[in-house]
Amino acid sequence: MQKSSARKTIEIIIFTLFMFFLFAPLFSMGIWSVALRWYWPNTFPQEIGLDYWLQALGITKSLTLGAVNVIPAFLLSLGIAIIVVIITMAIAIPAGYSLAKLRIPALLKGMILILFLLPRAFPQQPVFINLMLMFNKIGLTGTVFGVILVHLVVGLVFAVWITASTFSSIPPELEEAARSVGASRLKAFFKVTLPISTPGLIASAVFVFLTSMDEFTGTFFVGIPFVTTLPMTLYSASGSNIQFASVIAILLLIPSILFMIIIQKFLKAEHLGGIGG
Amino acid sequence: MAILKVNSLSKNFGKVKAVQEVSFEAPEGKVLSLLGPSGCGKTTTLRCIAGFENPDEGEISLDDRRITHIPPEKRGIGMVFQNYALWPHMTVYANLAFGLQIKKIPKDEIIKKIKKVLNMVRLEGYENRYPRQMSGGQQQRIAMARALVFEPEIMLLDEPLSNLDAQLREEMRFEFTELQKKLGITAVYVTHDQAEALVISDKIVILNQGEIVQSGSPKEIYSNPKNKFVAGFIAVTSFIDGNVDSFSNEKKKVMVKTDDGYVIYGFNSNFSIGQPVSIAIRMNTLKIFQDESKKVNMFRGKIIQSSYLGNTIDYKIKMGKWEIRTNAEAKYDYDIGEEVIFYLPPEEIIVTSQK
Numbered sequence: 001m002q003k004s005s006a007r008k009t010i011e012i013i014i015f016t017l018f019m020f021f022l023f024a025p026l027f028s029m030g031i032w033s034v035a036l037r038w039y040w041p042n043t044f045p046q047e048i049g050l051d052y053w054l055q056a057l058g059i060t061k062s063l064t065l066g067a068v069n070v071i072p073a074f075l076l077s078l079g080i081a082i083i084v085v086i087i088t089m090a091i092a093i094p095a096g097y098s099l100a101k102l103r104i105p106a107l108l109k110g111m112i113l114i115l116f117l118l119p120r121a122f123p124q125q126p127v128f129i130n131l132m133l134m135f136n137k138i139g140l141t142g143t144v145f146g147v148i149l150v151h152l153v154v155g156l157v158f159a160v161w162i163t164a165s166t167f168s169s170i171p172p173e174l175e176e177a178a179r180s181v182g183a184s185r186l187k188a189f190f191k192v193t194l195p196i197s198t199p200g201l202i203a204s205a206v207f208v209f210l211t212s213m214d215e216f217t218g219t220f221f222v223g224i225p226f227v228t229t230l231p232m233t234l235y236s237a238s239g240s241n242i243q244f245a246s247v248i249a250i251l252l253l254i255p256s257i258l259f260m261i262i263i264q265k266f267l268k269a270e271h272l273g274g275i276g277g
Numbered sequence: 278m279a280i281l282k283v284n285s286l287s288k289n290f291g292k293v294k295a296v297q298e299v300s301f302e303a304p305e306g307k308v309l310s311l312l313g314p315s316g317c318g319k320t321t322t323l324r325c326i327a328g329f330e331n332p333d334e335g336e337i338s339l340d341d342r343r344i345t346h347i348p349p350e351k352r353g354i355g356m357v358f359q360n361y362a363l364w365p366h367m368t369v370y371a372n373l374a375f376g377l378q379i380k381k382i383p384k385d386e387i388i389k390k391i392k393k394v395l396n397m398v399r400l401e402g403y404e405n406r407y408p409r410q411m412s413g414g415q416q417q418r419i420a421m422a423r424a425l426v427f428e429p430e431i432m433l434l435d436e437p438l439s440n441l442d443a444q445l446r447e448e449m450r451f452e453f454t455e456l457q458k459k460l461g462i463t464a465v466y467v468t469h470d471q472a473e474a475l476v477i478s479d480k481i482v483i484l485n486q487g488e489i490v491q492s493g494s495p496k497e498i499y500s501n502p503k504n505k506f507v508a509g510f511i512a513v514t515s516f517i518d519g520n521v522d523s524f525s526n527e528k529k530k531v532m533v534k535t536d537d538g539y540v541i542y543g544f545n546s547n548f549s550i551g552q553p554v555s556i557a558i559r560m561n562t563l564k565i566f567q568d569e570s571k572k573v574n575m576f577r578g579k580i581i582q583s584s585y586l587g588n589t590i591d592y593k594i595k596m597g598k599w600e601i602r603t604n605a606e607a608k609y610d611y612d613i614g615e616e617v618i619f620y621l622p623p624e625e626i627i628v629t630s631q632k
Contacts, residue, residue: 173362176329179349180356181376181427191375195366 026253033246052243056251067244070233074251076144077230081212081255083148088155088208089163093201096163097189101172116160119153124217132221142226150218155208162207166200167193206259213255279339279430279463280305281326286335288321295321297487299335303431306461307479308454312468312510318487319467323433326465327356339430355424355432359439361416363408369395369419370404376427394426397456414445421456431463438473450476471511475499483507504630508557515601517541517556518631521548531628537597541621542573545628557627563594563603564620574621580611594619 032038033052035045054060058069099109119127131150132141140146170193178188194201216231223229234248281303288296296318303309311319324330326337328349337345344352363372370391377387395401398418408416417437424432437453438446454477457464468474474481475495482492483506491503502508505516519535529546533554541556548554566575578601582593590610594601594617603619611617 171360171362173358173360174364176327176349177356177358177362177364177423178375179329180327180352180354181423182350182353182379183375184348184350187379192364196364 026250029246029249032242033250035243052247056244056247065244066241067237067247068233070230070248070251073228073230073233076228077213078255080144080148080151080229081209084151084155084212085205085209087148087152088159089201089205091152092156092159092163092204095160096165097167097193099160099164100167101175113161113164116157120157125221128218128221131218135222141222142224144227147219147223147227147229150222151212151215154211154215154218158207158211159204162204163197163201166197166204169200170196203263206263209259210256213252281309281431281463281465282336282338283322283326284336284338286322286325286332286337288318288325288330288332294487296325296332299484299487299489301482301489301492303463303465304480305463308457308464308466308477309480309482310466310468310474310478311482311484312471312474313484313490314469314510316486317484319469319484320435321487322484323435323465323467327354327433328352353429353431355427355429357417357420357424357432357434357437359436361408361420361440363416363420363423365408367407368404369400369406369408369411372408372419373423373426376423380427390426394422397425397459398422413441414449417441417449418452421453425456425460425462429462431465432457434464434466436468437466439468439470446473453477475511483510500627502557502627502629504632505555505557508555508627508629512559513557513627514560515558515599517558517596517599517601519554519556521550521552521554523550530623533628535597535599539576539597539599540573541626542623543626543628544624548628548630553631554628555631556621557629558601558603558621559625559627560602560604562621562625563601564622565592565603565605565609566618566620568618571620574623574626575618576621577616577618580613580615580617583611583613 031045034048034050036049036051037047038045051060051062051065052067055062055065055067056070058071061069095112098104099112104112128150131153135141135146135149140149174192174196175188178192179185183191214231215229216235219227219229219232220235223232230248230252234245234252237248238245283302284300286296286299287294299318299322301309311322313319321330325332328344328347332345335345336343339352339354364375367375373391373394374387377390382390391404392401395403398421400415400418400422403411403415403419408419411419417440420437421434434453438449441449450473457477466474466477478495480492481495481498483490483498485506491498491507498507499511502511502513508516517535517539519533519539519541522532522534522540524531524546525542529544531543531545531548533541533543533556535541543556545554576596578594578596580592581595581600584591585607586604588607589604590607592603592605592611594603
């Protein structure tokens, strides 16, 4: 009895600390996003209001707040992220499948996987500055297409690795069983392998989506001055205007949280899948 | 129902010769077992028949249809996998219906066929279960049902019972045999379990290192193993090497002399004088005697190991440089180091070739 209540106390303390570390920064950001006047030594803002929110969401247009409408930037980020996810998965699914299921010599397989990892193996700035110089020559800098290409490089790293490991975790007999009852290779893939690997593929797609939403360095070098994604807006606001920066940060969090919920749902499905005998 | 012919099949994986020049014929409506230790090429052979591996050389045919290089989905061969390979995201119904739907069989007929096959494997009413909701034995039966439901000409089974516990395995052996006889389907059964192979097979093909060592009926193989390897695989536990010395009166009785002077009699007329042979002794062949009442094959030895099994005792007896294992009744209770007199009945020992 004594022991369990002591244990309970410790659990509560750990849980409280956990919630504090998880939510305190968010909470502070939430307060900042509605603080109109907040000077030392006040614990809470002297004046609160939704002015920065209204401004950022494009509902009011004031020249004094130093905040701009971020809806176009948000939509641009969202659009780029969706396109990046589609293209990345269209490449990563066949690539991951081939790496996992076809008889490729181990050395070649390792080389291909390393190749996909390479852009991440070096400091990001030099990589993207080089990319910018190359893109300059062919007129890709400052275009949305150029930015999408940069995001693809980043996204493919995760996507290929995750899909390859997802496919290789599926026993080959499952596909062979489908073929033995009359399914073609393609049918076996679409009816057996793909549905079973859905959780892994969704997880991989969500990862790609989130990295694209948050991607800054590559977008900065390749996209300026014409492509302004949400992280770029955040960067230009973060030095001078904490309220505005907080609003953008919260906006950036929304898709992340939504997708975390989706991931959780699908990961549960994977447990239920009970692969193997 | 069909006759499966495999003709000088070879398959290499890089430098590994997995299957070499393997030929056999699976008789119509019978069970043929491919038996051998792991890595002997039995599974590779089966996978070549199923179409999951492309053989380097050789021909495979079903009746008069050559199937060596056609894709697995066009062969019409049912397959049962060691890990069952049921599709975890589908119900039992969907698992069984999958192949039938591909064949565009009308729905009401599919329902009828599934009902019938579930009845056959004694799992009526399991249509809506998921594989994870069933025990290993039940999953195994569904895997068999899935291979049978589209009425294949021939059925392949890759160690289908090896994931089950001993008792269930024995039950399933009989169930499989019953089902197979009822359907009269030709089956090729891969196993490393000699007891299983003896029970279920009409014909056994023994493989070692990718080559066929011996093939024949279970009885032939059990009573007349071709060499030491086959004998060792079919439950022989002790060997004594020697040379054929002479044949006695009835011509079939052979006298074998070991290099340390033992003379052992057995029956086998397939050898010539001077040929090196091996005396193979099963677990319960050796009889411990209290007196020297027989004229031949009486020997003395020393108990060097014993394990008590309740109604019997396992002894390891040393005779010269040879060690013989035996399973004696518990009334023969000896201590380690004690000397015993024993008899090797000539009609029960096997004379086989050393290689």
